[in-house]
Amino acid sequence: LKANEDTRLDERVMQLFDFINVLTARSPSRLLPLKKRLNISTYKVIPLTSEVGLIGWVNDSKPISQKIMDYRKKNGIQIDAEQSRSVVFAGGTIEKYEALPPNKKVEAFKQGFKMTCADDLSKTLFLESTGSEHWLQRRTNYITSLAMTSIAGYIMGLGDRHTNNIMMNEKSGKLVHIDFGDCFEVTIHRNYRPEKVPFRLTRIFVNALEVSKIEGTFRLSCENVMKLLRKNSDQIIGLLNVFEYDPLLQWMIANKNQGTNSASAVLNRIDDKLHGKDFDQNQILSVEDQIDSLIKEATNVENLSCMYYGWGPWW
Numbered sequence: 001l002k003a004n005e006d007t008r009l010d011e012r013v014m015q016l017f018d019f020i021n022v023l024t025a026r027s028p029s030r031l032l033p034l035k036k037r038l039n040i041s042t043y044k045v046i047p048l049t050s051e052v053g054l055i056g057w058v059n060d061s062k063p064i065s066q067k068i069m070d071y072r073k074k075n076g077i078q079i080d081a082e083q084s085r086s087v088v089f090a091g092g093t094i095e096k097y098e099a100l101p102p103n104k105k106v107e108a109f110k111q112g113f114k115m116t117c118a119d120d121l122s123k124t125l126f127l128e129s130t131g132s133e134h135w136l137q138r139r140t141n142y143i144t145s146l147a148m149t150s151i152a153g154y155i156m157g158l159g160d161r162h163t164n165n166i167m168m169n170e171k172s173g174k175l176v177h178i179d180f181g182d183c184f185e186v187t188i189h190r191n192y193r194p195e196k197v198p199f200r201l202t203r204i205f206v207n208a209l210e211v212s213k214i215e216g217t218f219r220l221s222c223e224n225v226m227k228l229l230r231k232n233s234d235q236i237i238g239l240l241n242v243f244e245y246d247p248l249l250q251w252m253i254a255n256k257n258q259g260t261n262s263a264s265a266v267l268n269r270i271d272d273k274l275h276g277k278d279f280d281q282n283q284i285l286s287v288e289d290q291i292d293s294l295i296k297e298a299t300n301v302e303n304l305s306c307m308y309y310g311w312g313p314w315w
Contacts, residue, residue, distance in 0.1 A: 005181055007053025011045040012243070013156060013180040018042055019239055020152055023232050024225075032224050034217070037144040040152060041169070041176040058178070060170050065163035068120045068204065068315060077120075082112030082314035094309055102302065109305035112314045113203065121208040125173055138173030140217065143209055145174040147221035150199040153177065154294060155229060155236070155273050157266070159187030161200040162311045184266045195311070196303035198294050204315045206299070214295060222291045230287065233274035240267060 017040040024038050032038065043056035072079050083094075089111040090097035090104075097108055125142060129135035153161070160182040167176040187195040201214075210216050229236060243263045272278045276285040279293055297303060307313040 001052070002055050003052050005053075006050050007045055007047045007055065008050070009183060010053070010055070010180045011047055012240075013158075013183060014042050014045050016156065016236070016239060017152060019236070020148075020229070023228055023235075027228055032228060034140070034144055034221065037141055038148050038221065038225065040148055041145070041174055043176075055178075058167060058169075058176055061167040061176050062170060063164045064121070064166045064168055064175075065312070065315075067124050067168060068163065071120045071124050077116065081115040082118075083309060084112075085115045086112035086314070098309070102306065105305045106302055109301065109313070117207075118203040118315075119207050121204045125208060128170065139208070139210070141173040142168070142175065143217045144221050146201075146205065146209075147218050148225055149175055149177050150201065150298075151222055151225045151229065151291075154198045155270060156180075156183050157185035157188070157269070158183055158199075159185065159195050160311075163315055166200065185269065193308040195308075196306050197298045197300075199298055201295065201298035202304065202313060202315055214299075219291065219295070222295070223287050226287050226291055230274050230276070233271070236274060237267065237271055240270065243267065 021039045021042070024032065024035055027035055029035055041058070043058055044054075045056065046054040048054065069079055071077075072081075078084065086108045087094055087097050090100055090108040097105070100108060125138055126135055129138055158177070158180060160179065161177070165177065165179045167178060168174070169176060206213050209218050243266065269278075272281060276287070276290050277283070278290070279285060285293065304313040
């Protein structure tokens, strides 16, 4: 039972994710390799009022933060080793780190990387597997679910992807996202500590991929998913058009003089993403160039160093 939040937004996101799963299932295997693994884990959301709703329970899953902490406690690794090192380098307090100019913050941020190999998630996937075949299946499930949720989440402008809002199914290795209160790029455009990345692709997540890291299954899966969504852009926009006539409170622009509703602006932004015009409206990017630009943004150290420390950019 979730209170003090409009769960209609979570319900709409689940509807979109279910629709994407249908598109994936209907797509020919020759156009969508690994399609049996390319589906988003969803759950039921039942809004009761505008401030209260029921959220379905997700079985056999733990937040990524918990899995990392469990691994570090078991292996005697300081849980916040990277952040602590960066803070000490910056002067000893998180306030001093936050106040650093961008170039100095990047330098301090990189200092934290020296403290660990950031292989916590990779080792966890391996150690929790019953054998080599099980490990390969779980790792592939992890990679494809990371690609699928990254691209679908980017289309929706999903923010606040800290490690408590991303869970992992302990049996399959698939990622499960929760809490969709910050959609439609509200975290990117907020005045206080805006987010700088399109989705979470930090060190620990990258190191849990294949030997070639981002190259290979992850990049190809991202490209194939984006091709599928762009091919079905009209249906996706049609599904989301309901927001134009049933706007949520978070969507209202605080300028009553204009009386504008941000729903149309949000839909236009999603439409740009689905047509490769998200970086420049005067230029249509190919799927490959679009994905490449997104990955570069998500892994850019300057962007990550500016993220709110509670988001866990070192992880």
